[in-house]
Amino acid sequence: MKNGPLVKELIKNGYLKSPLIRKAFEVIDRKDFVPENEKKEAYENHPLLIGFGQTISQPLTVAFMLELLEPKVGEKILEVGAGSGWQAALLGFIAGGMAERNEKEKSVVGKVVTMERIQELSDFAVTNIEKYHFVSNGIVRVIHGNGVQGFPEGAPFDKIIAAAATETIPVAWKEQVRIGGRIVAPVNESIIVLDKVGPNSFSKRQYFGFNFVPLVME
Numbered sequence: 228m229k230n231g232p233l234v235k236e237l238i239k240n241g242y243l244k245s246p247l248i249r250k251a252f253e254v255i256d257r258k259d260f261v262p263e264n265e266k267k268e269a270y271e272n273h274p275l276l277i278g279f280g281q282t283i284s285q286p287l288t289v290a291f292m293l294e295l296l297e298p299k300v301g302e303k304i305l306e307v308g309a310g311s312g313w314q315a316a317l318l319g320f321i322a323g324g325m326a327e328r329n330e331k332e333k334s335v336v337g338k339v340v341t342m343e344r345i346q347e348l349s350d351f352a353v354t355n356i357e358k359y360h361f362v363s364n365g366i367v368r369v370i371h372g373n374g375v376q377g378f379p380e381g382a383p384f385d386k387i388i389a390a391a392a393t394e395t396i397p398v399a400w401k402e403q404v405r406i407g408g409r410i411v412a413p414v415n416e417s418i419i420v421l422d423k424v425g426p427n428s429f430s431k432r433q434y435f436g437f438n439f440v441p442l443v444m445e
Contacts, residue, residue, distance in 0.1 A: 229256050233270045233286055242290040245297070251320040257286065260313035260355045277311045279345050281440060284390060288437060289314055295420050295434075296388050296411045300324040301337045305381065305403065307374030307412075308390030308442065309343035312352030315367050316359055318388075323366035325359075339367045340381050342374035344443060373443065377403040384408060391442035396421060401429065413439040 234252050237243040243252060258269035261283055265275045274282040293314075298304060298321045306315050320326070322337030339361075343349040349371040353362055361367040370378060375397055377387070382403035389400075389412035396412055396419060404410055410421040420432040 229258060230270065233257070233272065236272060237286060237290050240287070242287050242294070244294055247300075247321055247326060248290070248293050248298075248317075250326050251293075251317045252286075252290065254325070255313070255316045255320055255359065257283070257313060259358050260311040260316070277348065277351070279348060281310055281345070281348060283311050283313055284439075289317070291434075292388060292411050292418060293317065295418065295432075296386050296409060298322055298386055299337075300327065302385035303337060303381070303383075304339045304386045304388065305374075305378055305384045305400075306339060306341040306388050306390065307377075307400075309341040309352040309369055310348060310390060312341070312355040312367075312369070314388070314390060315339055315341035315352065315369070316356045316361060319356065319359070319361040319367040323361065323364070325366075338365070340370060340378050340384075341367060342370045342372055342378060344371070344373040346371055375399070375442065379403065386410075387412070389413060389442065390439070392416075392439040393442045413437060 243249045261269050261275050272286050274285045277283050302322045304318050318339045324336035353369045356367050377399040383405035385408045387400050387404050387410045392413035404423050406423050408423050418434040421429040
């Protein structure tokens with residue numbers, strides 16, 4: 228398990244708790260999602276540059292956000308900000324039920340839609356995610372586009388997660404998550420968790436002390 232020391236560190240420090248998320252971190256190799264010149268740093272617990280002013284997030288942060296999101300097998304999840312595709316692949320492993328099925332099976336259990344506004348990174352994400360056959364198997368769909376308005380044709384989603392910071396949670400995301408669903412997203416220097424408890428009502432939790440690249444709004 229190439230990710231072994233990193234996974235052990237995240238478990239020891241209390242960031243990886245759920246067995247399914249832990250398994251995803253063990254199987255989906257972070258090294259497969261970083262540029263060649265960064266591969267020697269792939270298992271270090273810090274962000275890495277992936278070009279175009281973007282980063283692959285710190286593993287600690289990804290683990291923390293996924294634990295807050297609580298993804299489950301069979302869910303339909305929207306990710307805003309694919310980057311190099313690592314988090315989408317982790318989500319695909321979980322939602323697609325890959326821990327429980329033969330990888331040659333073609334039936335799709337869950338689905339992840341991930342959006343990336345930078346064409347070159349969108350292409351990079353596809354290449355990386357397909358190392359696990361999640362694109363060709365229909366588990367992960369990569370969309371080139373700005374995710375501020377979400378992805379209406381795929382709504383409603385069980386979960387929505389963002390990889391870049393906004394000043395407020397976009398209305399479109401609130402509309403496109405189902406009642407009973409959840410949004411996890413950076414807002415300024417916090418991580419916000421919104422649980423949709425009614426057609427227009429949400430419960431909110433907030434976790435301070437994080438830094439993210441800003442989400443481009445236009």
